[in-house]
């Protein structure tokens with residue numbers, strides 16, 4: 001058994017064990033991948049202030065996200081096709097999150113359905129929706145999430161049309177994979193994945209197939225998004241969707257202070273500063289660089305969370321010390337899942353927790369809830385001077 005000490009270790013195993021089209025799906029950004037790269041490299045620019053001779057006993061990473069207790073303020077982000085990274089992937093990830101005490105967010109584009117995940121977990125999870133044209137389908141998704149006991153709705157606002165990820169087109173991404181010469185040659189080297197997949201019935205988009213009307217190719221994410229997503233989305237529609245759900249709401253995909261103000265005005269319980277992991281608007285700022293201006297605009301009005309670029313507990317600490325109340329990992333947990341299923345997700349959470357806890361201690365702090373800018377060394381021009 002390899003010794004796993006970082007998320008990068010899990011990523012290497014993930015790449016070895018999972019069909020190329022699904023590994024590439026997770027590890028891609030749109031177009032030139034500039035934003036995808038800067039999401040991580042901008043975290044690296046921030047340094048930490050080492051402190052000594054400070055009591056580091058009785059440390060805690062426990063906190064709250066939207067009033068819910070969390071073992072550390074790190075939720076699992078909604079990630080499409082998670083059940084293709086390994087058989088029953090969403091169920092495995094949700095179980096790992098539940099045992100660890102952090103929120104799991106199920107994507108609408110999951111393979112396991114809302115009901116599947118609810119049946120195999122015991123605590124409420126969060127559900128994520130896109131903004132779709134079909135009101136009946138939206139209402140049914142909300143009703144199904146409510147019936148399954150979901151305790152928050154994450155509404156994604158930055159994907160009305162899909163950013164182009166070149167590899168998905170070149171690989172012919174679909175769920176389940178279509179049998180071509182290239183995909184069969186690749187699958188032949190990933191046979192343990194194939195054997196597990198043959199043993200589950202969950203190989204299709206579980207929230208969509210059999211639920212949404214007029215889907216021309218139910219195996220293609222690209223064609224479903226092109227057909228079903230609401231290009232006319234505006235803030236009135238966001239307010240309407242929040243009302244249709246009627247419970248705690250987290251608005252995801254905010255990268256601009258004006259948009260953050262609007263989201264706060266609508267009464268969101270939290271916003272997620274996010275550029276969709278660099279998968280949508282290539283050339284957009286990294287989330288960590290966009291965070292300070294958004295905190296200045298709405299930090300006292302709405303809970304601010306951050307995703308995109310987090311690959312370590314040190315990144316989590318940097319985001320929290322900047323002022324975020326919660327963070328999300330997407331690729332980091334998917335790497336664990338692709339590497340070794342539920343155990344891999346647990347390992348990813350353990351790695352991140354250990355890095356967060358140790359870094360906090362060496363910065364002279366004991367409670368994750370009290371982290372602040374004082375422990376960070378941020379380059380003077382970090383936010384940049386951009387003209388428009």
Ligand code: GLV
Pocket residue numbers: 080109159276279
């Ligand atoms: C879906 O949200 C994706 O980024 O593929």
